Amino acid sequence: MSLLEVKNLSITDSRTGLPIVQNLSFALQSNTCLGIVGESGSGKSLSTKAILGLASPWLEISGTAFYQGKDLLQQTGEDLRKIRGQRICMILQDAMTAFNPLEPIGKQMMETFRENLRIPKKEARQLAADALHRVHILQPEQVLQKYPHQLSGGMLQRVMIS
Structure with a gap:
């Protein structure tokens, strides 16, 4: 099936x-x-x-x-x-268009996790960092603070996957 x-x-x-x-x-x-x-x-x-x-x-x-x-x-x-x-989920080739350019990656990931999993902010932040680590993004805590334009297209695709 x-x-x-x-x-x-x-x-x-x-x-x-x-x-x-x-x-x-x-x-x-x-x-x-x-x-x-x-x-x-x-x-x-x-x-x-x-x-x-x-x-x-x-x-x-x-x-x-x-x-x-x-x-x-x-x-x-x-x-x-x-x-x-x-x-x-859908992973777009042009990942830049999937993110709000005015918000850091971490805020956007946390919002998604909180909305879909109904979890507290602190847990969402840890989940975001763990998810980035699982897709082999080095220094996930730093990436969470960056804005979409500060990451490459490939990095943004991995953020979408995570």
Whole structure:
């Protein structure tokens, strides 16, 4: 059984009627990785956002995306929020756009952990430092104090993973 099975995912811009993604299907097995490859503008990030309930409201999304017996495309925002924060995530190639440039990395990581895990600030800070250490970021306490522009793209991707 697949961990995530997407069938016939289609995305259309309701403002123009133009199809953006047509009949995308794939299955992701447990303990495997899936890379989605395509030219710029082909709908890779948009497809992932649609599966996670993050697509723009003017996009019409059809098909199915089953995760743990539930069609993610039919879930409420609150149900998807629980899954997004703890079970499924998206790592963007351009990680800089995923971070607020006005806030240090540590504050952003702690906010995510506190919101999704409902833990105190001190525990969130330790969890953030531990997570950075697990992705082989040296001196995680210093990285937590840096702003996104002070880190390389690869470092920011590892922060996203952690």
